[in-house]
Amino acid sequence: MNFRFQNLLGAPYRGGNTVISNNTLLLSPIGNRVSVTDLIKSETTTLPIQSSSNISRIAVSPDGTFLLTVDDRNRCHFINLPRRALLHRISFKHRVAAVQFSPDGNHIAVAAGKLLQIWRTPGFSTEFSAFELYRTFADFDNKITSIDWCPRSEYLIVGSKDLTARILCKEKVRDVVKYKKPFSLLGHRDTVVAAFFGVNSRTDRACKAYTVTRDCYLFSWGFTSDDEESPPPSPGTPDRDLEGDLTVVDNGGVKKRKGPEIGEEEEDEGYLSRGKWELLRKDGFSQGHAKVTACDYHRGLDMVVVGFSNGVFGLYQMPEFVCIHMLSISREKITTAVFNKLGNWLAFGCAKLGQLLVWEWRSESYILKQQGHYFDVNCVAYSHDSQLLATGADDNKVKVWTVSSGFCFVTLTEHTNAVTALHFTGTNNCLLSASLDGTVRAWDLLRYRNFRIFTTPSSRQFVSLAADQSGEVVCAGTSDSFEIFVWSMRTGRLLDVLSGHEAPVHGLMFSPTNAVLASSSWDKTVRLWDVFDGKGAVETFSHTHDVLTVAYRPDGRQLACSTLDGQIYFWDPIDGILMYTIEGSRDIAGGRLMSDRRSAANSSSGKFFTSLCYSADGSYILAGGSSRYICMYDIADQVMLRRFKITHNLSLDGVLDFLNSKNMTEAGPLDLIDDDNSDIEEGVEKQTRGKLGFDLPGSSSNHGRPVIQTKCLRIAPTGRSFVAATTEGVLVYSVDESFIFDPTDMDIDVTPEAVDKALDENRLSEALILSLRLNDDSLIKKCIFAVSPADIPSIATSIPPRYLQRLIEALATLLENSPHLEFILRWSQELCKAHGDYIQNNSRNLLPSLKSWQKAITTNHQDLADTCSSNEYMLQYLCSSLAKK
Template structure:
């Protein structure tokens, strides 16, 4: 998740509709990676693109993923067989920066960076159906209405256009703005359209009446830290004070907005008020995090970190100057000086509305209202993987396997490691568990107590754990109280169930014995 000084990562996110898969795209690596949000692990990487991946879209059937790239192709990926089964191209090479599909999944649309056109393909045949012209700037936003086949597009030409792809050709309507439009989204019910502009405002439109409903002024809310190259304070700087990504909530009551800032803003749509600001990082190695810069690092020539202090009379200095000159001579290229800037590239809310994700310079951040949804590894290292847990179990190393699973903090692996320990090895394994993992292990035993049929085995685990760490549990009872209460609740409930069963069996046995004696 860290970003080096020599290479910057930008991410695009999409939520899967049923299994909540999260897709992360490393643009400069030109590959698409699909992650399981609940565990935080990547299970497939698609690397057929030869240039930056700029947009993603899950199809309505949830078994196909679309990706658009600057290499001039839109590719369809099969999430069952993990292969590229269809590639959409244009007669002449184009650079695609936006992507959308209708509700039926039969029409694919992609917006371009260079020719300012929107290309329309058939999903079944792969044929190019239409080319929509009219924009005079890069088409960076595309989205279909959730209720009909109207396509909304936003462009740097300060307009949002609506296109009817089936019943009429060309734009249905055009919404003009005073500044460049950076992105556009539909409300889930299709009765409202939101778009952000370069002046830091979010405009809300009624797509049926073609009228602007209201606008949110977000320049002060999105204002972040001060960049190294800024000669003004963060409050007086105009750079980056705009939203580049928007996302409605599942019910459309609030909207998330992010951009080139360390903040993500949540607004109430009906009242147009700021509900909350999320600070995505406190990492001081990223640019734009500090509110005030150290004036001692500022010189007449600029910030000290941006001044090249290498000797120019040596071979290394000459070589470096030559490389920098060549880099500046290449069209569209610029050498990377200083630190990467903190930014939020994309925001997506899960269909359930209980969680949302942000693709940032710091990494992919997942926020959730459910504690069970959170993936919170403890003391994670490059060697701590599910494969390492399986290898330890195969080599019959129960101590190592259990500690690795606790460090990963994944429920299925922890339960697997507990069950596979032989009863004779439980005292040794229980005594080897570090103190910082005790709470997690007690929680796992409480869950197993309610679901696992091996009651005596789990009770043996609890007994040995109390014997080995009883003193620590007694001293830290306040911190361990929630886990201990869960375990006590599970034991009490099972005790009541077993007591009723045993009483019933006792009466049945007495009746049978009395019947046999009479005979």
């Protein structure tokens, strides 16, 4: 039961800006969470910290320690990125359009509406008010769009919608004569999308600037110091500075100030205020009617990357404005573009497509290419070894993901309508998908092709799918003709049509032990079918309400189904009797829609389960539906063990339990009245209608919001994780790997000291049993590695059967992480020899552990096979060289 959130799949990017930290970590916002992608290891994880609404801006400190996130409600989180811990919170009064750390990491610049605020960077210490406002600039006539610091963290160049870019000094002005008013860069005809400082490579001081406007123009600015243009001073008596009362003397033709307060270092710090800026050149990007939507600048390479609203991006060498690359990613606008620290990689994001790309411009190759589902995910399916996860959505696509890395490695696009059901066959190399386009397709996951299409004489809409254990028989249920169609996998021919239901068949599943097919329908019945004998319905279980879904226990001796009144019924499919009933309407209830005028207690919407899934050992069941909760029930005792809250995102509807009546007007809720069209202007508008015709998140037709719900639940065969297809994406929950004290057969003599003493006295079998009773991972691994290879058979035989499951789990973990592969495999072999009969007789209880064991062995086998095949000729050469010697 110790599950916690691990990752979010199905949507690598949804809007906002992306950041590359430490040159290899790509951070991108996904709803109210942040995804972290390791570009070297090709792995992605999602931070467990949630914002109260969708995240719009993120920034990372120069050393990669701190992460700052700002959501749509102007609430900010300050996060310790390596520890994945939330340190501080703060709320801004205006919408934040840009945020950036200073190069020295001491300050944070925040563009809040028309104000530019500079805050001191909080530290690790616990404080009541960690954020300290250092300075505020109110020089702008419209919203600020971009911020950039100079390399020494002294000045900022800030772009705005008032068609200007201003250069501001971080420190307050102390000498009016010495320091001039911050300079304004004028002459733009459209919004300044981005503004950057350029540096002198010799002095590392800002000496130029670039501004990019929305109408596809780039302005290059140069800086000239007053000291360079000042005429030589006339000889004579030293003058007096009336303001600062400081002596000005002539020292070799250069004026210098003498005095105890201002020295050469302070004079060097204020150099940008003692000169003027002038326009050097103006260049156009020549993109027709397209607009600039994203831009970034790399000081070391003096290069600018620009993304346009037509999906094209350009890479330009400055200051000559030489176009190095001009490529098209898609037809949709690019909403983020950023360099990494070295400047060899470019990261691009397209919010409308959920697309995230990392491109190496020198070799012209992709480092990362990921794209999520265009619409909500309808169905998920685990492979039998728990390594792969398939998802199907309303965008007509089927995607297959590697669970360990979180990456999608193949997208199947042959369906022409929404994908409604998925199923892996027993070999893991075949995936079945059902769709509303009237076809069921079989996919070869070795060659990534569609090798079989199952159709019906007249077009039907399939909403459920099942296949027997051998994978030879495929069944699909329909929503329009209320029939179940049966095909042969080998020939693709239609074998039978099962009729009897009087409403859509939304639940379909074969028994894990025999060829009995269970189907659930909105006609308030669950029917069992003997598919091979063709005798029709064997058994019918009647209910008082519509049956929404059905699931078999892994041993095939129990059948669970949920009904429209929030009940979960458990049937004995062999004797045909009702075993248990769970009342779940109160457990799943919670959350009111923004348009609801009834209280949550008086509303019946969402108080039922649309997806059920048994655990690997069949002891508990997961249930989810049109709610923000996923419920876990103990079947034998009919009690709720735990309730998972899948999101805290207030940008979704149905998250709040109580609504504020002050926000309800005659025209509807205030939150649904959108009078700001800035999102479309900034390039983050979303698709308005889906394939099924209903309005989707962010629709401009009714300004509605997506409703939180769980469409599909699946537990991994290993029992170590489960996934939920929700409105926010596919949430992956895994068993918490942190230590939890859960001992077995404890007494006063079972201590870590006793384990160490037994190891010192070479009582290896006793030490291992004591560590298993303590259930301490570190002690178990220590005892396993203390055994010599020659003693493994005798130690494996001495293990009592009741500790066998814990030892198998430890070996599975070691197979995934330990480099001593042969040693652990030797342990596995001897354990199977010594306890083979017990494992076979108790396979149901040991099933999750055995699945984890099998998964680890299969993964290592595949990795070794790939490594050997890629080095086959090198090995042959080395062997032949050794043979000659």
